[in-house]
Amino acid sequence: MGALLTVDDVHVRYGDLVALREVSLSVAQGEVVCIIGPNGAGKSTLLAAVAGGVTPWRGAIRFGDVDVVGIRPEVVARQGLSLVPEGRHIFGTLTVDENLRIGGFIHKGRADAKADYERLLELFPRLRERLNFPAGRLSGGEQQMLAVARAVMTRPRLLLVDEPSLGLAPRIVDQIYEILLDLRRREGLTLVINEQSSNRILKHADRIYVLRGGRIQLEGRAADLADGEAIRSAYFGFGSPATLEGVAP
Amino acid sequence: MRDFLIRHQTPALLVAGLVIAAALGVLTGNETAQVTLTEMFIRLVVVIGLWVFIGNSGIISFGHIGFMGIGAYAAAWATAEPSFKQIMLSGLPVFLQENQYPFVFAILGATLLPALVALLLGAALMRLAGTAASIATFAVLMIVNSVYANWDSVTAGSSSIIGIPTVVGPWVAVGFAAGAVITAYLFQISRLGLMLRASRDDEVAARASAVEVKRMRLVAFVLSAAIAGAGGGLYAQFLGILTVDPFYLGLTFITLAMLVVGGMSSLSGAVAGVFAVTIIVELLRLAERGVPFGSVTVGLPLGSQEIGLGVLMALILIFRPNGLSNGRELVWPRRAPTDEAAARKAPSAALAGEAAPSP
Known part of the structure; x- marks a missing residue:
């Protein structure tokens, strides 16, 4: 599979600060x-670089061809790559309905935008209850669901989600993950998700990258990393004796 | 028909309010009241123009009175006496010098010329964001003012253009005010308006949703300049005599004050602000003139008008930061308690499944 x-070998700099290397x-x-x-590892920068928010100083990023x-x-975004930015960026003064419709505007005059809209509301029943609400008045979890739903309305081939669990109760986070994975099962959506914690991820992801200090520290199949030991050491830069030898001064 | 009216009740109510105000003014038969009303409706057109850009994009513009001035001069060029134009405005193209065009053409010119200027300037300006964009619009105002004050052969410079037929009264003005309200409303609910309001709320998310923010802003800028220009065209044909002076800081700030007082995020707010500020200013003007008590006249000192308006704005910003409209649109009272009330009644339900509500 392609x-x-x-x-490929992407470096991002903010002035003198190197946020991502190699x-x-x-x-x-x-x-x-x-x-x-962890915080400040460069996860959001990486997604922003892919989605066009920041331009890498070096390296290549290819989406499809x-x-x-x-x-x-x-x-x-028009190429089919949709980012759900960190921190629930919704259009606060617009209604839930308007938020969703804007996601669908990307496909001008498409007849099945209406069908997409209906299908999404089935996935997000809580949004259907609040269609005429100003989005800014939704709860945190509902706002996150709306941000995801709006991104899905663009019918992406690749969905990037930046820290969907940020500041939300575990139960809500579970619901959001269920919906994301449901979308993948039903429509073969490809997902890249940023997280600070690995517990939930290990269950759901196919593969995992650990990013720290702007570098990829570890890459592997979730199944192989299930005990969490390798992830812990890559995440903190220490942990098991095996890796300690490698990084200790 | 009923459904249509319910769905579009905001512009319907606003237009009805305007027409009633005009009718009341005309019925009094009072000359001063009619002049005041006419001027208010013209300002309403300009403020709606401002709102189309500021309200939807969230970027303050100090330049729109410049577009109003461009519109006013365009109307004056079309309608002033040919004999005057041939002597005083020798720099005008011959077709303008030799002819006197009817009202409709004058307004058309007053709409198109500012729109064209806004398109050219906006293509550069809309690349800026936030405060930088606002200050750049202020530069537009200064440039327009300098050009029109000094281009003697076309604008008569610091002297005035006279001989413009005064065809604008309360009915014509209210017609344009209603037209401006409807145009602005259609823009607000259009796909374009929706995308622009999305970028006002969150530019990052808007761009991630494939909204071409700069292009949307440019469209709104051009449309708003056209409406403000039409307001200028009306103003010229209301006064009958035109100088550059009114189209500068004073009017810029009073129109912005109207928008702030009413609440700039809603169309109803823009209309409410024009009414509120006009009424306050007129009352203060009356108070300045004084009330006779026998042989003495008791009045407020000169300048109370400006101070009063300043105090009013400060009070509104303190107690109602979103303006008189509080950012909402006008709806028929019986229909109002729908979503809003439901939201207030059941906030606990909205948060029920949630340990950590939004920050």
Whole structure:
């Protein structure tokens, strides 16, 4: 299976600060890939680089057959790559209904935008109850669901979700994950999800990358990493004696 | 028909309110009241123009009075006496110098010329964001003012253009005010307006949803300049005499004050602000003139008008930061308690499954 997304030797700098270095990863069609790492590891920067929010200083990013480096976010979105930014970016003064419709505007005059809309509301019954609500008045979990639903309305081939669990109760996070995985089962959606914690991820992801200090520290199949030991040491930079030898001064 | 009216009740109610105000003014038969009303409706057109851009994009513009001025001069060029134009405005193209065009053409010119200027300037300006964009619009105002104050052969410079037929009264003005309200409403609910309001709420998310933010802003900028220009065209044909002076800081700030007082995120707010500020200013003006008590006249000192307006704005910003409308649209009272009330009644239900509500 060919890779849907390839990130090759990407470096991102904010002025003098190097946020990402030598980052390479690939995501195959239909895969669920999780990127985990502590605060400030560069996870959001990585997704922003893929979605066109920041331009890498070096390296290549290919989405399907298209080189997306230096392409503006609104154009990348039209290619079928949708980012749910960190921190629930919803349109607060617009209603839930309007938020969702904007997601569908990407396909001009498409007849089945209406069908997409109905199908989504089945996945998100709580949103259906609040269609005429200003989105800013929804609870945190509902806002996160709305952000995901709006991204799905663009009918992406690849959905990037930046820390969907941020500031939400575990039960709500479970619901959001269920919906995301349901979308993958039903429509073969490819997912890249950023998280700070690995517990939930290990159950759901196919593959995992651990990012720390702007570098990929570890890459592997979730099944092989299930005991969590290797992840812990890569995440914290210490842990098991085996890796301690490698990194200790 | 009933459903249509319910769905579009906001513009319907606003237009009805405007027409009633005009009718009341005309019925009094009072000359001053009619002049005040006419001027208010013209300002309403300009403020609606401002709102189309500011309200939907969230970017403050200080430049729109410049577009109003461009519109006013365009109307004056079309309608002033040819004999005057040939002597005083020798720089005008011959077709303008030799002819006197009817009202409709004058308004058309007053709409199209500012729109064209806004398109050219906006293509550059809309690349800026936030405060930088606002200050750049202020530069537009200054440039328009300098050009029109000094281009003697076309604008008569610091002297005035005279001989413009005064055809705008309360009915014409209210007709345009209603037209502006409807145009602005259609834009607000259009796909374009929706995308622009989305970018106002969250630009990052809007771009991630493939919204071409700059292009949307440019469209709104051009449309709003066209409406403000039409307001200028009306103003010229209301006064009958035109100078550059009114189209500068004073009017810029009073129109922005109207928008702030009413609440700039809703169309109803823009209309409410124009009414509220006009009424306050007129009352203060009356108070300045004074009330006779026998042989003495008791009145407020000169300048109370400006101070009063300043105090009013400060009070509104303190107690109702979203303006008189509080960011909501006008709806018929019986229909109002739908979603809003349900939301207030059951906030616990909305948060029930949630340990950590949104920050």
